[in-house]
Amino acid sequence: MNRVRVKKLDPNAILPTYGSECAxxxxxxxxxxxxxxxxxxxxxxxxxxxxxxxxxxxxxxxYARSGIATKRGLAPANKVGVIDSDYRGEIMVALHNxxxxxxxxxxxxxxxxxxxxxxxxxxxxxxxxxDDTVRGSGGFGSTGVK
Numbered sequence: 001m002n003r004v005r006v007k008k009l010d011p012n013a014i015l016p017t018y019g020s021e022c023a024x025x026x027x028x029x030x031x032x033x034x035x036x037x038x039x040x041x042x043x044x045x046x047x048x049x050x051x052x053x054x055x056x057x058x059x060x061x062x063y064a065r066s067g068i069a070t071k072r073g074l075a076p077a078n079k080v081g082v083i084d085s086d087y088r089g090e091i092m093v094a095l096h097n098x099x100x101x102x103x104x105x106x107x108x109x110x111x112x113x114x115x116x117x118x119x120x121x122x123x124x125x126x127x128x129x130x131d132d133t134v135r136g137s138g139g140f141g142s143t144g145v146k
Contacts, residue, residue: 006050016050031046051090093111
C-alpha cells in the first residue's frame with residue numbers, strides 16, 4: 001500500500017477514508033463548523049482542512065460521490081479536480097448545486113472522493129503529419145455510428 005502523508009490544517013479536519021476494502025476513491029469530508037447552504041445553481045468552495053504530500057509520479061483526482069450527486073445534485077464544479085504532487089496547500093472542493101432546490105452540507109459531511117493515480121508526463125513534439133488509423137479524425141460519438 002502506498003503512503004500519502006496528510007497534514008491537518010484545522011483540528012476539526014477528518015482524514016480521507018475508504019468506504020470499503022476495494023474502493024478506488026477515498027471520501028473527502030467538509031471541514032465546517034456549521035451547516036453550509038448551497039443555493040440552486042450556485043458554486044461554493046468547501047474547505048477540507050487538510051494538505052497532502054502526493055508522491056511524485058502520482059496525482060490526486062477529485063470526483064463527485066455518486067450518492068450526493070445523483071440524489072442531491074451536488075458535484076465538483078470543475079467535474080474532476082486535479083491535485084499535482086508538488087501542491088502543498090489546502091485541499092478544497094468547488095461544489096456546485098445542479099438541483100433546483102437549495103442543498104445543505106452538514107458538519108463533517110462526505111462531499112467528494114479522492115483517487116490517487118499514476119500519470120505519465122509526455123514530451124510534446126510538433127509534427128507536420130500523424131500516422132493514419134482506421135478511426136482517423138472521427139470524434140464525438142463517431143465510433144458507434146454506421
